[in-house]
Amino acid sequence: MQVARHHRTIITDVAPSVDGGQWPARRAAGETVSVMAGVIADGHNKLAVLIEVRPPAGEPTTQRLKLRWNDEYVGSFACPTPGRYRFRISAWVDEFATWQDEFRRRVEHHADAQEVTVELLTGAALVREAARRIAHPQALERFAEAMERCEASAALDEELSQLMRRHDRKRGATTSRWYVLEVDPPLAGFAAWYEFFPRSASAVPGRHGTLDDAADRLDRIRAMGFDVVYLPPVHPIGTTFRKGKDNSPAAAPGEPGSPWAIGSREGGHTAVHPELGGLAAFDRFVGRAKSLGLHVALDIAFQCSPDHPYVRKHPEWFQRRADGTIRYAENPPKKYQDVYPLDFTSEEAPSLWIELKRAFEFWIERGVRIFRVDNPHTKAFTFWEWCLGELRAKDPDLIFLAEAFTQPRTMYTLAKLGFNNSYTYFTWRNTKEELTSYMTELAHSDVAEYFRPNFWPNTPDILHEFLVQGGRPAHVIRFILAATLSATYGVYGPPFEHVDCRQHPEREEYANNEKYEVRHWNWHDEESLQPLFQRINQLRRAHPALQQLRSIRFFDVRNKHILGYCKVSGDSRIVCFVNLDPFHEQAADVVLPLDYLGLSGHEPFTVEDLLGGGSFTWQGVWQHIRLNPHVMPAAIYRV
């Protein structure tokens, strides 16, 4: 008989977990984690269900879970610090509690004296058995004696219950696997990102900006309420096959090239482009950001220009064609001759992996904790699992944003492998149906356990038609959606705030793209969206409901152009309406989810208009909303 005969309990559906515990679930530090386990046993016994939690540092804790209903046992634990938590569930038949429960029912239903006597002796035998196993059995022995003297009240004494619970022999116990919970720094769960190109930061039009110029922009970015400044790659840019303006195949003399064509004789992934001011300027930039309470996110793009030092020193890290030349990036018939991909799976990969991890460590040592990783899905998955795991083991405060605009399974798998922020399809989800269905997947499916979306209305690579056509109202709509639907979001700032949405004639991206040329922005434009950015970021900070994703509920708005949703966190209750039509005023009757908001349908309640200002009183589920996109396409209410 190979079956573990003594196991009487079966543990199922443990939450949080991902694919039955195959991958870690993800939370942010400071959260309280709700735990659930389905536990059954044969018969009608009382069960003991225990959770054992091992935090990344300090002592393990144990706690009993409580029966909620339908064999679901629930509890919670705090995860105050980032790092890798582990937990497992044990369950067994609580013999004495089962005996007590039956005994109580016998007494309540006036069992006859002989039955009570026999049962008290049966219970006393359980107590005696426990007493024999422990060092200080006196208390248990006193209870056993009382029960043997037929004192029914002794059998149900609270002290006895606790002693027997503590010294349960755990018959039929089953223990689950260890489940892993990756607890991220709070900023992984709630942050507003601002992206800009430092080389466009000069105060002087036409001049190549430096990281010192960029540092001069930080006060303004902080004033707008952002948490993270994200810089495209700051490394030396290759000259061989350098791209020109608007991605033309060859750069004219003096053109700066794409920051993603990394590496030149001045260095590679651990160097700073001389025109940006070199490493010293970078350190000053990080210092300035830190003093303002801003966090710096660096772009990590593991690819090389033909001029990258790796090409000379480690030709074995690249693929070769049959003519001996190094294979450049291509997706036939498209050629990207300014970029050599690295070969993550060759025989030489181990030294490459170690070198690339070192590149991360280099920037971590210089104070960077946040990395936006370019195209992780074109590099070996095993590399990321290894590299992010190693880095995080030393420094659990790290944030990695995956820039993988690819098919859903790959995006979700990268999150399982360790990316704790991800770009999303938000950029292309514009209609009410698209937004509702996508948000439901992100917030209410299994995905919510491990994939943390970072919503971007635009990037240097993506300028959606909706922004192009809809102009300023469309920008306001998309910004408010990003910042209120998702707890982490970002914006490629300068063109967005200035509503510069001229599109490249052939691509879904900006014309005069900063990827290929230095731009100059008016940092003092009175007409910019700066006040909107500031106000929305203020609201996000003030209202905990906007600092998380999973409580979102969409509700019934009788107009296909108006999206209505609410978020709840403790006492913080926020209701949003967004008119998705950037051209026309839209109005609708709406059915408020009063139950979910903790309100009764009968009593009036106060609603504070957080964008328009003022308060008013509502009553009942039916309300009416009217939104003019040329004034303000959204309404945000505190309820």
Added chain:
Amino acid sequence: MQVARHHRTIITDVAPSVDGGQWPARRAAGETVSVMAGVIADGHNKLAVLIEVRPPAGEPTTQRLKLRWNDEYVGSFACPTPGRYRFRISAWVDEFATWQDEFRRRVEHHADAQEVTVELLTGAALVREAARRIAHPQALERFAEAMERCEASAALDEELSQLMRRHDRKRGATTSRWYVLEVDPPLAGFAAWYEFFPRSASAVPGRHGTLDDAADRLDRIRAMGFDVVYLPPVHPIGTTFRKGKDNSPAAAPGEPGSPWAIGSREGGHTAVHPELGGLAAFDRFVGRAKSLGLHVALDIAFQCSPDHPYVRKHPEWFQRRADGTIRYAENPPKKYQDVYPLDFTSEEAPSLWIELKRAFEFWIERGVRIFRVDNPHTKAFTFWEWCLGELRAKDPDLIFLAEAFTQPRTMYTLAKLGFNNSYTYFTWRNTKEELTSYMTELAHSDVAEYFRPNFWPNTPDILHEFLVQGGRPAHVIRFILAATLSATYGVYGPPFEHVDCRQHPEREEYANNEKYEVRHWNWHDEESLQPLFQRINQLRRAHPALQQLRSIRFFDVRNKHILGYCKVSGDSRIVCFVNLDPFHEQAADVVLPLDYLGLSGHEPFTVEDLLGGGSFTWQGVWQHIRLNPHVMPAAIYRV
């Protein structure tokens, strides 16, 4: 570096599977199993995804899965015989197919001659590498030579593609775990059961029926179209604390007792009650059933009357109270003194387990393949997992119906442990909302992979108020629902077909319950529901759509009393409407799911009325239906 660096593929979401492969999925013999695996790799490579299937006997087979969309690879395999199938998925980057795909695009987009040359040499190197690894490399070498001579057409030759596919070096291959698929006999997936008490089968009122009397009922049961005859326990019945009529605590002299109080001096679980005619009569009964194409299901209730031989021979298999007496079944304050539970988890359990398995084997040797297991949830789960596994390893044709009317997790877990039929909550699901939501759970959630419902409108233990109040129309409604919603169903026949629905004054069960007394039925009653049983069972046999569960779809019927659903299997398309109100005629506009039925909204289609007879022509999604419960509360159409 502990990471398996060479693994480039990740396999996710394999279907069919249960809890990520922790438990077997379940199918019936003769089905074609659709398989799906999500597979991703870094980059934009062509992947090879292979399924390897190990049938219970014979050679393993392998097959490539095909990319459907979004990284989903699909295929199917047949499972013609019952038994335990295993399958696993392997996936790797198909280097040569990836190279060919890029090469094809280069040629299509007129790559220059030098590029084509270099790429042909690169491809030729892959071919040479394969040639070096195989015994008969000549064909590959010829292709390599042609490619080296710059013959582009050779590179895309179909023979080369196949050779390279066969001899792929499987770089970066990943292999999934083995997934288990329990393939049951067809009768587990599609069957109509008829339950009756043989002791009530005598042609002479007042006489205790025998199994020979019961055998005389089989022609009629077969004529009604049933597949399985299920008998309550046929073992000797205890006399100590024997229950009387209507479950009264003490039997009057001559009362027959409950067949579930098993065991007397005449024997236990491997004996037949003398008044039923003993083992010889049982064998004759099985033979008669077999000759008619009927299958016999026995009731297995692992509990003992105080008179059971086990009590004397194996007192160690029972629990004892402190006064030395054997503990009878109880749920305080209720006492079941006529029944001793067996102790499945004591130190003595191993010999008990072996003995109980022997009891199954005893009946299997006498030709029984189907067992209805009484209260499996009050016995150790590990016992069932072991016992059913051992029995099925010898005889994969077995069917075990779990009679566990308990909480959902326990019912579902028993299915995972090996019960391939289960009683359900159907008996208590009467409204449209209840039926729709329950059927959706059973047919369209994970549950459908392993839990096979057997729908019963009544049992000796359960007579629902709906049947009591609704009389004959309610019986017709519930019978048609059971037989058309579920592919396996059963009915506790005699009182149901005679619409004898007098309820016990205090319990949700029949008055004058056959559990405690011998009844006499008029087997020739012209008013019985026999013609309905016959007609519905005929339809089930004639229409494959009714022989499975998972294709069910409910559709929009604008009346809360009318349930509309359809099932599709190949060309077989059945649409059902059931008026759930046994008292009043109901009518409704309905929206037919024409797409799902493979029909266009523009063309008329023929509908055959399978209950009322005749055919007519419909067109469009909107139809109108009217059902009078006093005539026929349901309509079944072939479309």
